[in-house]
Amino acid sequence: MRAAELFERRRPSSEVARAVGMHPESVRRWKRLWEQGGVQALRRRPATGRPPELDDAQVEAVRAALEQGALAHGFEADLWTLERVGVVVERVTGVRLARASVWRLLTGRLGWSLQRPGRQAVERDEFEIARWVAQPVHRAWKRAGRTRGVPVARVPVSRQPAQVGSGQPVLEVRRPCTAIPPYVPPLP
Template sequence: MTAAGRRRRETVRMQAAELFEQKVKPTEVARRLRVSRKSAYQWHQLWRDGGVQALVSRGPSGSRCRLSPRCLEKLAAYLEQGPAAHGWVEDQVWTAARVATLIGRKFHVSYSVSGATRLMHRLGFSPQVPARRVAERDEQAVTTWKEATWAEVKEPGRPAGATSASRTRQASPAGRPGDAPGAGAAAPRS
């Protein structure tokens, strides 16, 4: 959630507290403030147990950053230097896995790939996905193959009339060929 979203949410909770003090029921609070009834009831419970102070935000949720502000500055500088400066010379791409490895090497702190991604976004970077292409790839040969060979070997799709409009209803057993499984099931009982 963004900082603006958190501020709005806290403002709404404070409005809810004012309404609770005026003896307005949680269902009416939910309607007036355009929030779910579940949120209104949870806020009402918090308000009853701890007053307005119980509804004050405690800051963003989640675990705190394991790198100090100084380490974050260093990490940003390392990312600015590029991957080649840190041993990844095959391409100039910062992947989240590489950033997690870099954090482990430089700061001796373990980060998951998703944690490294969040940290990169926090620093204004985004992880890149390297294009896996062969260096010797011949684009002209690929285009020629797609236009000539692929058109010949590609199997045609199913004709439009071969599909059923209803996937939930089985075909009638009476319409099956005599040697098909279950064909005898349609015979009337005597």
């Protein structure tokens, strides 16, 4: 308690405020408390307000129930929503919590965070994706610098053919290359 030591040395409030990095008005309030009750008056007091709905034992029971997974509690998917957690809390403890209280329970007391499942197309076929990536046509298109569905053909700016390493500027023209046929997926 650096502020209390400085008060005992009869330092001015402005100097104490600079020393502890606080606003002078806060330091003046502390000094009044210190004058009335000494160092004990400056000690932290427990937080005021409404006590939590669930005690520590109930929170641990909820944690154990949630770690079993949503399927174990009769839900059709193994995802937790605030409503589902609220239902489990009510089943386990008999206490009905509002959505905001369920959120505070999850993030504050249980230390959980929001996790959203990644989006994936229902039609996604991993086998076809792997086959497409493995095809030599795919690699050729990638080497050709494919942009907007069409490989890029590089042609010289001048009418004279560009010599390799001549330093002549090259203009990119987006037109289909005839050397690489477009990929057409096979019909099932």
